[in-house]
Amino acid sequence: MTGRGSRSGFRVAVIGAGTAGVATARVLSEKGFDCVVFEKHSKAGGLWADNYYGASVQMPKSMYVFPDEPHSEEASEFMGMDEVCDYLERIIDKHEIRKCFRFNTQVTEMKQLDGGIWSLTVKDLKTDVSTDDTFDYLVMCNGTFSSKPHRPNFRGQEKFEGKIMHSSEWRSADEFAGKKVVIVGMGKSAVDACMVASEVGKSAVQLVRSMHWFTTSHVGFIPTDVVVFTRFFQMMLPPFYSSSSVYKRLHKLTAPVRWLYFRTLEALMLTNYRLPRKLWPRSRLEVDLLHPALFDGPRQYLADVRSGRIDVKMTTIDEIKEATVVLSSGEEVEADLILLGTGWDKTIGLFNDVILNRLAVEEDGIWMYKNILPPGIDRMAFIGSNAFTAINPVTHVVQAKWLAAMLTNEMPTPSRKEMEQDIWN
Template identity: 30%
Template structure:
């Protein structure tokens, strides 16, 4: 008994000392990250993927991913041209539906070397995010690199394995290397709605929900969907005097931005490395708990799930486990909208849409009257003929297709803290081009892709892999390790294990390298 009493404070003291122990970072604060490729083609380690050291690089898509790629690669000395179909930068943030905004609090959308201004609201709307992208473009002098009103309709690889791009205007552009940055949301998906031709009202995708005030005042609006965009549209329709109803087959887990669990910020438990210990392992990242105590992980996430659901009306309680949905769904809950639902001012109907009648939507054999139907039903991806499978485009490090030389895809995969992931992905790509990251041979790249694909399908089957958002810790760690850098980016072990990712943790990766 005496030994036990002695060991308890000893273990507690050792744990406290470990958590408080500072983490040293050996990366020097050298000159800005402006370095030409290290290797000549003769001694380049990635000759099996590159046919030559590229000079001119084309980028398809001018959203935040396209801007990050342009900034990073021009700092490496490449000639970069970005082709964007809209007349302004930002992709979906240039123009989108009324009420569109960030899905997570803005600090998660910061970049390592560029942040939202202080005083920004937690979930900024479209105009604020658009300005953030435009200010990033101005700060790094990216505007001259962008060719606006230039929609790409076809990409093709030439006999010498460089790339040719055809635009809607009939132009043909050639590049040594091509980067696809069209993002995960580039083709609005409209469901098949039997009876649509008989409906007397208007049916639109949420991407077309632009004239909200004009279309909603005094109208009956039905929103089909259960994601963040569906709730955005619901809120705007109510704001502009509609009688709105949201129809969903299943509810998803949304977290209030100020949610706490017994006084602990929810992010410390659900979006930290500690939380990841209890999650399904990434295909090459298996924690001790995941390996031997899976039941503990299930219990951990069930407790958090109950905390999230305790104040929800029954219509909004998800049937899918929070542990599963943490990967690929969710976002931040806007309390005002959920409170109006609890008051009965906003109607929620659970069920599948069976079709349309003259004056409404049929769900479960019952008619819900509608003047306007908004389909918040997600997006399809345009892969431009690339070798995608039914559940998505499987790539090495989510970036490279082994069979397609001189080509990369950036920003098409969703993750928590998405712009940070895209930034790390782009710096990794720059180091591949530079020869500082040595790619494995073709067989090993294929084996790595197969291992991740086969394992992923055991965790979530039938969902598009592009929507399958692993915690960004292991995926970012992969990039950082490949570059020979320290994965522990926090000041001490407590922050490393319990604080969610901060983009500023990775500032030296982006701005100062040797």
């Protein structure tokens, strides 16, 4: 894409200053590229810069960290959103890349000109002034699950005399104080809301279609990281798409061993949960491993469920009345506030129709080479948008380094045909 001696003046636009954006800016800047990071918030953090009340990372700090930037001993084991933002801000200052960042700036339009150059229209959110700028390369680091809350519609919701809010709008425990709160969902935000509602609210009812597996600090008596981060555990997972045919055949032959392994893990995890049988997950652990609900379940949540302070009902909403919620089971629950912990819709809102067509966007997203390069568009990459792992910051750094190797010709850039063959074969 660009020779080793021609990086100076090669401008790269990075959209978003979360962990992916900071990792990309640092790696590319160290390689000599002229990076400009656009972030609509006033500080680094991405989704952590503006999140729901009490939001925190759902994995230990030892896993949510850049490879060469350990957290301080004072950092919480499960860091809050302010701690994550402060961590990223420290990295920006330590590596002297703050000049790359344009905070309070929102990209409102982008288009690709002849020759592959990108033209971006950006708005200064403080002055409300828009300007145009051009770049040689575009890196999307703003994710696809952070701009459009998923809000299911319910029959009769317009009659409700209380408040219906998405978890992204929740900003204070006071909003739950003394109220009968109904929480919809089983994800991290829903679980956090349940704990607060059980503490300050009059009642906390959680509605879930089904319970999912979530990790605890130990699997039985064994630390979770000792179980999960091993070559043996990796062998129990579905083979990677590029694995050899021999490995895939061997994997099929060991199906009984894998079945027994995961059933054993489930039994050990249930000893940690100590939940009534009716609340046991019905799905298999190896399936839920790929589900975003697999997070570190807070002990307090499990304790509140066991004590009944959080009333978990495995059902859905059939109808909403003035002061009650009618469930599909036929039960009617009193409610002053309904909180929707229902996640986000996958959106790619910055792109015009021309770009969307070239990206070949499907219902479940975009097919990309190595989950980074879209075959249909040159001079564009996605970092952190199409790959979810338990160690996202490390993944973002690896992706950024891989992209840097492409841009510096340390690795050859594959043709569109080669990318598509890798994706579809």
